[in-house]
Amino acid sequence: MKGAIVVDIEKCKGCEVCRVACPNDVIAMAHEVNHKGYHYAFQEHQEDCVGCANCAVVCPDGVITVYKIKLSD
């Protein structure tokens, strides 16, 4: 499985709840801030994302969209 997330950066509140919920330490907080002044979440290690959607399920602001693809071997 390979996954990827898209964070609605301007709506992210930088709470880090997604970061701790990710089993693969994919998510980190950006050094930059959005217009509200929050350090938004981003995929630091996208290559490790498996598309489990844990991050999106716990995001209080519902700003994460998740994609997943099954790799044929």
Next chain:
Amino acid sequence: MDIKDIIKPENLVYQKTPLMTDKPLSYCPGCGHGTAHRILMEVIEEMGIQSETIGVAPVGCSVLAYDFMNVDMVGASHGRAPAVATGIKRCWPEKFVYTYQGDGDLAAIGTAETIHACNRGENITIIFINNGIYGMTGGQMAPTTLKGMKTSTSPYGRDIETMGNPLKMTELVAQLPGTCYVTRQSVHSPRNVRRAKKAIRTAFESQKGKKGTSLVEIVSNCNSGWKLEPVAANDWMVENMFPFFPLGDIKVDGKLVNNQ
């Protein structure tokens, strides 16, 4: 593999339900209210009952719930949501009617309305967000505040002798014959969010089956009131709230679970 090959409509596995409006939530970062709103709307979406559902918003931080939940809603005055929901449900027994209430709303000023709606067995669903504090008004002590817990009105911690005991409203209403399904959940981790969503589904299904009152308590955080960062607040909740407010079903199909 290029990320562009993954981010395609056909690979979509999760996105915000359209039953949540696009308005940015008014809640503090990391506040469980947002997660609770979303799973409630997901259940309504999955049951296909958006146009058949009427919600009653409380007074508290979720006073603006009608701005975020894309269903018909009414605002009730503080604590009165179960009474308002009773009226709506009796006029439209075929509609799905729920209240969404904080602990100050449900367990303090609205204690009477809550208990009597449950005791009458009104066929409504009550979503009860228990963060042990009056979040909206600046973190005052609530009936649900834990023993020894510091709030703006109990700065030295809740003293049982002078301030009374924390109140378990959920166990209390489970004793009433009118309630059908009573459970306590949380939304701080992916597993708990999925469980809480299932519980909300069960509550709405029991309303569909006209089985009586269903109540889903969600033990939640109030980072601002507790004066903790969001992740630390969730850890504090696990350590301190859950021992007193244990998670799990309390009453299922009208029967108490585990000698409650």
